[in-house]
Amino acid sequence: MFIIGERINGMFKDIADAIRARDPYPIQKWARRQEACGARYLDLSIGPLVRDQEKAMRWLVQTTQEVTDLPLCLDSISFDVIEAGLELCKRPAMINAVPAEWPKMERVFTMAKRYNAAVIGLAMNEQGIPQDADTRVALFMELVSAASSYGIPMESLYLDPMVLPCNVGQAHSPEVLLALRQVKLLAEPAPRTVIGLSNISQGAKNRALLNKTFAAMAIANGLDAAIADACDAELLETIAAARVIMNLDPYGDDYIGACRKKV
Ligand code: THG
Numbered sequence: 001m002f003i004i005g006e007r008i009n010g011m012f013k014d015i016a017d018a019i020r021a022r023d024p025y026p027i028q029k030w031a032r033r034q035e036a037c038g039a040r041y042l043d044l045s046i047g048p049l050v051r052d053q054e055k056a057m058r059w060l061v062q063t064t065q066e067v068t069d070l071p072l073c074l075d076s077i078s079f080d081v082i083e084a085g086l087e088l089c090k091r092p093a094m095i096n097a098v099p100a101e102w103p104k105m106e107r108v109f110t111m112a113k114r115y116n117a118a119v120i121g122l123a124m125n126e127q128g129i130p131q132d133a134d135t136r137v138a139l140f141m142e143l144v145s146a147a148s149s150y151g152i153p154m155e156s157l158y159l160d161p162m163v164l165p166c167n168v169g170q171a172h173s174p175e176v177l178l179a180l181r182q183v184k185l186l187a188e189p190a191p192r193t194v195i196g197l198s199n200i201s202q203g204a205k206n207r208a209l210l211n212k213t214f215a216a217m218a219i220a221n222g223l224d225a226a227i228a229d230a231c232d233a234e235l236l237e238t239i240a241a242a243r244v245i246m247n248l249d250p251y252g253d254d255y256i257g258a259c260r261k262k263v
Contacts, residue, residue: 001219001239001248002041004073004094005034005230006198008064010047019050022059028067035068039230041094042068044085045075054084061085073120073227079107086115094118096227097160100125100139100146109150118156119147120194123179129162131171133178136161137186140179144186158194158225159183165202166210173200173214180221197228197235212238219246233261 007030010016018026031042042064046056053076061072065088073094074085082095097120098108112119121143123129123136130136140159147157161179164172176195184190200214201207212235215226219242229235240258243249 001223001243002225003039003230003239004041004043004194004225004227005030005037005039006043006196006227007034007229007231008042008060009045009075010050011045016047016049019046019056019060024063024066027060027063031064031068031070034230035070037231038236039070041071041073041225043073043075043096043227045096046081053078053081057081057085058088061088065090075227079104079111083111086111086117089115089117092116092118094120094158096120097122098143100142102146105143105146106150109147109152112152112156113150118158119152120158120160121147121191123159123161129164129172131169131175133161133175133182136175136179137182140183140186140191144191147191148187154187154189154191157191159191160194160196163195163197163199163214165204166200166214167204177217177221180218180223184222192224193222194225194227195223197226208232208234211235215239216242219243219248 014026044060046053050056071091071093072089073096074082075096076082086093095108095112095117098104099122123139161176163176166173180193183193197211201210204210216238237258240255244252244255249255
């Protein structure tokens with residue numbers, strides 16, 4: 001399981017301010033910091049508050065790539081904004097994200113082929129986010145079938161069951177875990193899975209406890225990647241522990257490495 005660093009997101013005030021002022025310092029600080037903590041991708045999101053989103057995304061991609069070689073996960077509801085960023089990515093990127101809807105899937109899978117990008121497919125459509133696992137999985141099947149028809153390999157398709165805050169959508173979280181588990185039965189080879197981990201704790205107390213507990217539960221259900229706080233030390237320890245318990249770290253090297261970091 002790997003982490004896509006969540007921190008370069010206009011949802012955070014320091015990042016929104018930096019994007020508006022075109023101040024590279026906070027962006028590059030968080031790019032370096034998340035890489036040092038072990039992030040494998042960096043999520044880049046402008047957030048809704050900045051105008052001229054395409055121009056802002058171009059600046060954000062260039063500013064980030066000045067200090068890191070990590071691949072980028074371009075996060076926007078606008079495919080034009082994502083494409084503006086993709087044109088500048090030095091390494092194959094991840095497109096975040098596409099719902100199970102036409103013609104959006106056509107646009108995104110065509111773009112993914114052209115730029116050799118991976119794609120996050122969301123368990124949502126015109127009707128919104130389903131509550132139960134089975135409807136989520138039905139949407140995943142549509143994404144798998146559409147991606148295959150555009151020649152996207154399953155290792156480049158990341159299915160996201162859409163995590164909601166557990167204090168608002170209590171009934172969703174167990175369904176998210178059930179949906180994750182079923183992804184591995186959808187195709188051979190199986191598509192991958194991803195979640196926005198910190199969504200689970202938005203607006204709740206002791207967010208770190210909810211985040212790390214949900215991470216362990218999701219790993220037990222086949223999670224491959226999480227957009228998450230890459231620098232939360234206890235989260236990283238919990239992930240290492242969950243991976244060794246799930247036999248995903250058979251010699252325990254990563255677990256022992258995580259224990260050493262602690263002392
Ligand atoms: N799936 C996919 N992409 C996603 C999400 C997802 N991208 C965005 C989000 N969800 C994942 N990233 C974050 C980043 C930050 C927070 C949550 C998820 C967060 N932010 C603070 C808050 O809202 O309380 C910001 C406030 C602050 O601290 O300044 O929690 O699910 N594919």
